[in-house]
Amino acid sequence: MNNSMSAHTSDFCKMKMFSVAHKTVFVVDHCPYMAESSRQQVECDVLTKSRAQGVIPLAPVSKSLWTCAVECSMEYCRILYDIYPKDKLVNYIVSDSEFHILNTWRREDQSTHELMAALAAVGPPNPREDPECCSILHGLVAAVESLCKITELQHEKRTALMDTAERVANRGRIICLTNAKSDTHVRMLEDCIQETILDQNKLAACSDRLMAIQQCELVLVHIFPQGEDTLVSDRLKKEISPLLTSEVHSVRAGRHLASKLNILVQQHFDLASTTITNIPMKEEQHANTSANYDVELLHHKDAHLEFFKSGDLHMAGTSTRENGLKETITLKWCTPRTNSIELHYCTGAYRISPTDVNSRPSSCLTNFLLNGRSVLLEQPRKSGSKVISHMLSSHGGEIFLHVLNSNRSTLEDPPSISEGCGGRVTDYRITDFGEFMRENRLTPVSESSHNPSGKLPVERAKAQLERHTRYWPMIISQTTIFNMQAVVPLANLIVKETLTEEDVLTCQKTIYNLVDMERKNDPLPISTVGSRGKGPKRDEQYRIMWNELETLVKTHAGATDRHQRVLECITACRSKPPEEEDRKKRGRKREEREDRSEKNGSKETEDKSWQDSERLKGLLEKEDPESEVIKDSPDSPEPLNKKPRLMTEEVQPTEKAKGPVTLLSMWTNRITTANSRKHQEFFGRASSVNSKFELYQHLKEENGMDVHENGKASR
Template sequence: MEKTVIVLAANSLSSCECGQGITFEVTGASRGSKSSASKTVTKTIWSCSVEAVLEYCRIVFDLFPDQCQMCVAAVDEAKCQPVNSWRDEDQEIVKVQNGFQKFGVPSFLPAQGAPVGRGHMNPCLQGLQYAVRCLAQLTATQYAVTSCPGMAPPTNRGRIIFICSLKNEADVREMEKVIVSMVKAENQDIKSKHDVARLLIDHCQLTLINVHSPPSTLQTDIKDSPLTQISPQVSSAIYSFPAKLLLEKCLHLVKVHFNLKTTIVTGIPMKEEQSGGNSANYDVQLIHLAEAHRDTLRSSYGLSVISSTKKDSSTKDVVLKWSTPKSSSLELQRCTSAYRVTPSDVTSRPTICLINFVLSGKAVLLEQPRKSTTKIISHVLTSHSGVIFLHCIPSTRPHLDDPPSISEGWGGRITDYRISDFSELVKENSLAPTPVDRTKIPKVYPEQIALSKLEHATRHWPMVYADTLIYTLTQELDCLPALIKQETMSDPQLEQCRQVITQLYEKEKANEPLSIPTGGRNKGVKRDEQYRSLWSELEDLAHMYSSNSERHRHLLEFLLQMTSRCPSMQLPRKTPPVKTENGSTAAESSSNWRDVEKHSNDRGGRSVNGSDYKWNTRTQEGHRPHPLVDGGLPTLAKPGDSLLSMWTNRKRVAADGCHQEFAGRSYGESKIELYKNLRTSNVAPLLDHE
């Protein structure tokens, strides 16, 4: 979900000790004294809750800086204060820490006038009301979408994580009942007021965390409950944890809420300061999206990389071993995906050393646990612009390993692809990140600009050299194609294009051949055909880009004037022979049929058509040649047809030519009135009599 609201409610139960302490060493007051004593400070439920919320927010902010937004609030018996807001500048862990610092120590005493035994519920209900209102508010992304005219309102789905201390199941049922009524009332208020600053809550997922301490006086009978739909707009999940386990349980919840996974990097060599420079191996836990191990778990080595060292079987981790980094440039080129990572424990010394090592610009190769002597590198840990990423490498066959030859693709063996030109096209249209203000909807998105530029560059882009001449004749055309493809054209550039076209015209007039590269498909073609193909391609290119500017249109007009005077464009073009529906030309069919008639006459019989009618000499008025015949010749057969098929076609064509054509067809597509004399004076009385 995009929106998450976290509320910490401090009541009279939150001031209890959680049973987890921090030990401090207190040294002697005098300088020469070496005596020291230790003192233990026990944390409260409130301190454990703040620590867990900070870790939850840190993981979300590190892994989803732009996708997910969080709003945190703290409430006690006296006040309800937001820790941060939906604004982009407040979506960082420093803002959340400063917000808790401003909130200060909460007031744990119940307010005056509260019901006896129910005073601990006042902060909870007040915080729940604030969470529902906060969920209805617009985030930066939602505000940008709603402010754009013509766009449908976005869906408003969010999660409320409520951390508090309750007594029994009755308190839980009351919380669920209150949030259902609050969501319903909030939606009705938004509809009645037509408030554009708020959105209707489509769905709210309540995650209620009850925190208690070990003493028996504060133990509750609240049991964990899975996610359950309690109303059409609200679903609820209940958890009950001891305060000292709240941090660990919140790390598990953030993995469940955002589909995260933990990778344990083992065998990290580190030097020990206390052991005389000797090195020891340590482990570091990294959190990331679960998709980073999708290919690894599908492979044959997937079962060996899963570790379930913890008691909770749902928190299985993936174990990868540190591999000595030598040269990771080749492996980085074969990466299929990259995911942000964040450490599970940011304060441990092994984690700090690993993070500093990666941020220094070095890459760490991670290999799967070995089943044999073969080393299988599956991931690479590296940094980009101060952010650490986990790159995935195919553990089976790399996607870019031994690519097939481009000449062995579709269409047979083709070796004249414009590979170098395609490389330049890719470089000119490479994509790069661009900063976008999510509070504003741009008139044209960067993606649309990129697609428009790519369409402009590939509007005329032959794939092979055999289909083009203007991209092979670099000596004659100079930079003419590049100037035509420009979005704008200056007067000197227009004059340069005219000079190139004039020189090409003079070269054709002087009967000079084109400098076509050796081995080209157009090498053996006649000179006039080469010039004709070149002029036709130039016309097509200029037509495609004539709408760019006024000078492009002037260039097209000049090109058309020059091509009208070219000798190659004045010659009559050869028209290909018209083929019949059987695949043979009309001349071939006529020749085959004459052979059949000659064979029949030699046998002393009459003509095959059974009459003395000559179909090729019929010139009656209104006769129209068959539509599949070129020049009046009928459609007969191709050389491979049998005698029966040729005789059948001959009879059909002869029958079509024996009758006079219907007069209505001679007028094309015009409407012809039928039975004009039907209503004349001679016929009308008969019709009336009937």
């Protein structure tokens, strides 16, 4: 059993050509008990004030269950034909002592005029007929047989597919309007339909004129008079078998039945409701006065797709109708434009059908539109500017609800290519996208040129498109590498399915060029949108660039080993030696000092001079390569990356000097200190007094004589 279920499920997934809504079979009970009154009173004499005296008013009447069922089912068909005039079909069957098929699946039989004429020929139920001879089962069996018949659309698809005709699915829905006896009676009807489906599928397997049923939905509507308790309980959709699902609705006859069928037609065909409010109309009895009316329209739910996406249903005036099961979106009437030639930016057009087609407001609105006028509809808002979201207009004798682009006012100029739905975005990669489209154009390929051992051309095209879009930023300010000419060779090669050794070398050369740019501290095209000041520091810019480049290559690294080698090259280049890190730290500290000096530019003159001297000292450090090598002694060299130890007296003024240090004194002190560290100081210069060296220092000690500066002895 499990194997058969899985096989059926797999077959069902392959056949998605036609939905359940393609075929709908109405089975209406015509047995004697359907002639019973619905007990809903209908007043025929409403002119009580103008009635002459002595005239007896007309007694109210009530419709039968049969009349209620026929009217509601015809309203269901009318809405269906208004919105889907071609591809949604209805087969109408009446069941009593036998079944009566009122129309076929042919397109010329799909109209309410044909059905009403056939129903008039059938007539109302005969209350004197033997109830034992009548049953709804006759009509249900005929409904299953009708679902197995091929429609014109199914025949066209089967003919086009030829040897793969089994891909055309055959699914349908049966709507049964009857007066059931109990829940047990309902289960008996379901079992009968299930057995009939199995029998008909066996016959369809042996015939080319029939199609087996893959899925059938049974919607059983139990109708009972008002004032009585129902004998059948409601039940949600339930799977009876892999081929049959069933749901039960227990509804009172009259307006409750009409509301239920209106809800079902919306559920079965993905419809939605829109109420047009504040429609100005002249009063029939008082031509000089006017009043505002509301008209409810049904259409495909995609007309409200923008509301669902943006979550603005509450702003569009969503309200719940009295049944509480379906909602309607309220749109406000705008003064119609006299110029019918004016075009509007529409994103969709959907056929409409009035809910109450016979009411005066609906009739006036449809006649107004059929005369060539167009009506703009706006969202009712308590505050803010007016938003026109829809338009009603007729084309070829049919009325359509047009969806306008409500993100912009229709009175503005049409949007340019650089403006998106989110606002005025002006930095889209339009040129790059044009190049992207040229690289991924599809061309026709003959079957003879296809290699059977490889992929199909369309599969190769899809694979290429997938590779090219794994990482593709849409906005210029959101990317760095795609704005750099130096990265173009790598970006063009990394998206290829396979790489050659030459391609790998080209990618590695591109990476080394980026490393050289970072060593030279070259600027990058980093966007400053949304940031304060000059944007990120130079080190941060290169970090962003390397992260983005690594993200691009990682998305393709799993393709081949050569793609992985490109990623490994990036990883190796990103791990810098300690000397490089120290150099970067010194550069960052130098930039911080420069920023602090720029921020404190309004200080006193002495502080400014001192900051200038400090900045000059940093520049001298950078320009003097010999200052990087400092020796305490001739045999003890310092490491190359060690910062020279500067004494405090190098930058401090002499004791006698006061005020700011001059540039000459700074330069002299620095040269003196640098020279003193390059060799051992000469003994005579180190022990000199007032820049003069005393000769014969030990002569006094030996002879007991004083030595003067001329070298003459004195006693």
